[in-house]
Amino acid sequence: MSNVSNLLDSKGHDVLTVKPDQPLHDVIDLMCTRLAGTALVMDGGEVKGILSERDVIRKVVLPRIGVDEVTVGDIMSKTLTTVSPDTPLDECMQIMTDKRVRHLPVLRDKQLRGIVSIGDVVKYLLLEKDFKIRNLETYISGSKESASN
Known part of the structure; x- marks a missing residue:
């Protein structure tokens, strides 16, 4: 079974990071320019939180707070669920389902290594499964050809 490191090697390690004192607007x-649903909040090289589109909707839009009056630190989620590069992808799926989160920052020794989304994990697992199926089909059809000779 593949792990987070395999996925990051495939998709890349790039992460949108912002600072807590940055204006939300x-x-x-x-985030819109980068087509990112989240941004990791960093301060002094340390992950302090995560900002998601969901945070903006629930904490700014619904209470009708002016977006120009808010900083990232005012609304970021400070409780993070993280994984390591060695975490198996099936475990990531279970964590995301149980914790109802869509993004998992990847840390090793408190250093940011990347981020994985539920979409990243599903896409990678489907590609991996498809690869295994094609290999098995090739093996089976090769075995049939050998048996008929």
């Missing part, structure tokens, strides 16, 4: 623009 600027970060929303950045």
Whole structure:
């Protein structure tokens, strides 16, 4: 079974990071430009939280707070569920399902290594499964050809 490191090697280690004191409006623009659903909040090289589209909707839009009045630190989620590069992808799926989160920051020794989303994990597992099926089909059809000779 594949792990987070395999997925990150495939998709890349790039992560949108922002600072807690950044104006929310600027970060929303950045997220839209990068087509990112989340941004990791970093301060002094340390992960402090995560900002998601869901945070913006629930903590700013619904209470009708002016987006120009808020910083990232005001609304970021401070409780993070993280994984290591060695975490198996099936375990990631279970964590995301149990904790009802869509993104898992990847840390090793408190250092950010990347981020995986539920979409990343599903896509990778489907590609892996498809690869295994094709290999088995090739093996089976090769075995049939050998048996008929």
